[in-house]
Amino acid sequence: MISGVVLDLAGVLYDGKEAIPGATDAVVRLHKAGLPVRFVSNTTRSNKRSILDQLDRLGFSVTNGELFTPAQAAREWLGQHNRSPYLVVHPDLVADFHDLAGGGDRKAVVVGDAGMTFDYLMLNRAFRELIKGAEFLALAPNRTFKDADGELSLDAGAFVAALEFASQKSAVVLGKPSPAFFLSALASMQCPIAEAVMVGDDAETDIAGALRTGLAHALLVRTGKYRRGDEDRFKPSPTATVDDISAAVHWIMAARNREEKSLGSCHT
Known part of the structure; x- marks a missing residue:
């Protein structure tokens, strides 16, 4: 049923x-x-509040408790494992992590869709954190997404795969x-x-x-x-x-x- x-x-x-x-x-x-x-x-380019506001503007009545996002899952994981986040995410998503209690030097690299802010330096810094012992969290492993121009664009999964290959660590997928x-x-x-x-x-x-x-x-x-x-x-x-x-x-x-x-x- x-x-x-x-x-x-x-x-x-x-x-x-x-x-x-x-x-x-x-x-x-x-x-x-x-x-x-x-x-x-x-979706990891927008924080949860922004997604709820967008749904409201479009005519969908959705409460905070009815919406589930990978960032929300990451927050729970970080708290359970007493880790502080090293964020490789879109600037608009940072708000979902701003009030997390720190885990000191115990870090977890959190990778989402960073959009145009993805570059070699960002990925290399994340790689160095991983080989120093940081945990590895992937907000989502998606290959593609439909972009604003109607065409498919590269999603975060390719960057997760690159860091897995280089660091020889498997990411914990949260979404x-x-x-x-x-x-x-x-x-x-x-x-x-x-x-x-x-x-x-x-x-x-x-x-x-x-x-x-x-x-x-x-x-x-x-x-x-x-x-x-x-x-x-x-x-x-x-x-x-x-x-x-x-x-x-x-x-x-x-x-x-x-x-x-x-x-x-x-x-x-």
Whole structure:
């Protein structure tokens, strides 16, 4: 029985500065059906407050507790392991780490999408921290993202891979497709893994990641970064590939109705 929905943001609910047509109504429909919703994003160029403000401007009513970001997961990891962050992130994301209690000389290199601020000196300083003994945290391993010009651009995953190669250290991935990231969102709405649906535009981190974690269904939308054939590039494959978030919600409602009818017939 479907009892919870997890939604990606960029490429699913909005594209650039505009909501995807029908997206606000689709989210409202989920709420009206009594389905709890959590919003998960691997976006690391914006801090959490900025993301919430953007969602509000676009007409989505999302609370702080309903939104899960890799920076939030990193803060929790740093606190649990008593490490201070060495940040390799976009300037706009620094705000999410400003009030962390220091771990002294015990550091963790935190890598996100630093955008145009990525350069050799930044990466080399991070490399030197890693070989001195710092832990290695990757906010997200995404290969690409859909840029403002509508084309795909290089995401943080390539820089994470470069630092892994040079330092011979494997990064702890905190955002999607980390199972812990999905499970944290599900736990917040008390949704069993086998009763959850993920909706995303990234066949690797959103879809395959959710299915490997054990979510019942993962729907790939043909908006955002989706490119023809993405549904066949990674395993596990999507439960279904649909046009957009409106079609995804229609699929969820139809599947839920079938499940309810099946349960009803079992009880008669």
